Amino acid sequence: MAPMKNDSDIEFYRGDAAYSVLKRFEFSEDEEKIIYAAIRTAKSSNPKIQLIDQSDKLLKEVAKERDPLFLNEDKSDTATMLAKAQAEYSLQGASKKLKHDDREGNRIMLFVAGMAVLAFLTIQLTKSYQADWYDTDYGIHTYSEAKQICKSHRDTLPTVVQMNEVYDQSNIFTRISEYIVNKPYWVENGDKPMIYKIRDTEETESTDNDLYEVKCIDSANSIF
Secondary structure: OOOOOOHHHHHHHHOOHHHHHHHHOOOOHHHHHHHHHHHHHHOOOOOOHHHHHHHHHHHHHHHHHOOOOOOHHHHHHHHHHHHHHHHHHHHHHHHOOOOHHHHHHHHHHHHHHHHHHHHHHHHHHHHHHHOOOEEEEEEEEOHHHHHHHHHHOOOEOOOHHHHHHHHHHOOHHHHHHHHHHOOOEEEOEOEOOEEEOOOOOOOEEOOOOOOEEEEEEOOOOOOO
16 A cells, blocks of 8 residues: 655645746656646545655656756846847957957947847846736646636736737747747636637637636736
8 A cells, every 4th residue: 555645745736836846847748747637636635646646756856857947037137148248249259350440430339239239138128027917827727727726816817808918018038938839828708718829819718627727817916
């Protein structure tokens, strides 16, 4: 007989800890399914220990063998440093090829261009914080679970209009990433289980038991 799980082992999957690990390391689609299965069963009245054991084994292997992804908080500093380095490199490389009489003028032009790139990156990164009205990415759930998750945080599922508004006002890096990935998210439309992907022109009806991505709108901090 398999050993009984402690309450703390099950609680790990009931809270936000498992989601934090999902964001910290890179997982394949099959690996994500194993972890989300453990999350769902941990929240049930009679958790299936074998699913939790399978996820525990996977997470231990990942923590031991894989390097964590760099944190989102470092993106602003990294992008700023990259822009400065590119501007300085352009100045140094170009100055060696210019004639002596033209060096100063071209150096000023390249400096201005580098500062323009830096300003553009800074604006785009600032926009990401201004338009970040989502609380948290809560992973994949059924429609009923999605509604309950948002309600428990005093938030709501976003409408299609709100999703597009957040997308349009996000920085260019976020927009490119979301457009490429094109994940389906649960959206608010009365009591109908509807999903929406950023490339679509309108939402699509689904069934309550299907699993899709969940984000909640923080109505207290948004413009809506």
